[in-house]
Amino acid sequence: MKSFFRFLLLMLVLLVVALVSALTAMRFAIHGREVEVPNLVGKSPSEARRLADAGGFDMVVERQYYSAAVPEGKILSQVPPARTLVRRGWQIRVAASLGPQRVQIPAVLGQSERAAEMNIRRRGLDVGTIAMMPSRGAAADVVLSQSPPPNASGVSAPKISLLVAQPAAAQAYVMPSFIGQPLANARLVLQNAGLHVGSVDQLGAAIPPSPEAAASGTPAAAAQVPTNVQPTGIVASQNPAPGTKVLAGSAVNFDVR
Numbered sequence: 001m002k003s004f005f006r007f008l009l010l011m012l013v014l015l016v017v018a019l020v021s022a023l024t025a026m027r028f029a030i031h032g033r034e035v036e037v038p039n040l041v042g043k044s045p046s047e048a049r050r051l052a053d054a055g056g057f058d059m060v061v062e063r064q065y066y067s068a069a070v071p072e073g074k075i076l077s078q079v080p081p082a083r084t085l086v087r088r089g090w091q092i093r094v095a096a097s098l099g100p101q102r103v104q105i106p107a108v109l110g111q112s113e114r115a116a117e118m119n120i121r122r123r124g125l126d127v128g129t130i131a132m133m134p135s136r137g138a139a140a141d142v143v144l145s146q147s148p149p150p151n152a153s154g155v156s157a158p159k160i161s162l163l164v165a166q167p168a169a170a171q172a173y174v175m176p177s178f179i180g181q182p183l184a185n186a187r188l189v190l191q192n193a194g195l196h197v198g199s200v201d202q203l204g205a206a207i208p209p210s211p212e213a214a215a216s217g218t219p220a221a222a223a224q225v226p227t228n229v230q231p232t233g234i235v236a237s238q239n240p241a242p243g244t245k246v247l248a249g250s251a252v253n254f255d256v257r
Contacts, residue, residue, distance in 0.1 A: 039082035040075045040094055048075050048094065056088035063095045066158065072099030098158065105160065107150030108143050113164045116143045120160050128159035135165040175252070177242035178235045183256050186235055190252055198251030203236060233257060 035055050040048040045061065052059035070076045076097040080086060103123050108116035117127050128147075138144060145163040173193055178186040187197050233256025240246055 033088050034085045035088050037078075037080050037082055037084045037086060037090070037092060040078050040092065041082070042070065043075050044073060045075070045096065052092055058089065058091045060091060060093050061096055062093045064098050064158070065095055066099065066101040067097040068100045070097040070099075072097055101153065103158075105148050105150055105152045108146055108160070108162070109150070111143050112141050113143065113162065114141075116146075116162060124158070126159045128161035130162045130164060132164055132166040134167070138165040140165055140167040171248040173246050173248070175238075175240050175242055175244045175246050178238050178252075178254070179242070181235055183233045183235055183254060186238075186252075186254065194248040195246065195250055195252055198253040200233075200254045200256060202233060203255060203257045 037057070038051045038055055040051060040059070043051065049059050065076055067076050074097050076095045078092055078094045080090070080092065103125060105125075106119050106123055108119050111119065113130065120127050133144065135144060142165045143162050144165050147161045171194065173195070176189070178189070183197075183200065190196055235254050236257045237255040239253045240250075246252075
């Protein structure tokens with residue numbers, strides 16, 4: 001019985017030793033391939049690539065920025081930073097310096113989007129993000145704001161983002177019911193809401209066209225309410241119907257009795 005327990009204890013000890021050895025070997029295998037990221041900042045692209053290749057890294061130049069501290073053509077920054085421990089074959093992303101800013105940020109406020117883009121690219125800059133915003137106080141397709149602002153200095157990225165005005169959506173209304181009301185009242189309400197009376201048909205006889213309708217050649221079937229006559233008819237039906245969504249400037253047609 002004692003020999004059995006000794007044998008069992010020996011097997012447990014051997015199992016623990018085997019597990020510790022396996023974990024140690026695994027840790028050595030994983031960390032044994034880790035290498036230190038070289039410092040590429042301030043190096044030329046060719047020199048930085050040579051250092052990256054020597055360490056088994058893949059170097060990619062992602063962006064370019066203006067810098068008053070780092071000369072043009074040198075590496076400005078890197079990710080991961082120098083002396084970081086990573087696996088061999090890791091990718092190092094770097095940004096190159098464009099040197100000190102040599103161009104003036106143009107003022108494109110108030111210009112059309114196309115004119116602003118041409119103005120920006122003519123100076124060797126790039127157009128960044130273009131955002132659209134409805135604006136009632138400005139014409140459509142006009143630049144409302146820019147970033148960086150005009151004549152800015154110390155700009156790090158050679159890009160100008162624009163905020164451009166887009167046409168404001170027409171105001172919408174829910175058509176009320178004018179049935180049973182005098183046509184004169186309906187016309188006044190429509191005028192105050194930015195709408196207007198379209199064709200008006202008297203049940204059994206059409207109201208003569210207005211001078212504006214006659215001058216524009218409007219057919220008699222779509223005759224307008226005369227502007228110099230106060231209609232006294234009562235609305236029998238209307239188009240668009242009550243509850244319909246209409247936009248500002250729309251016409252409302254009536255049948256009166």
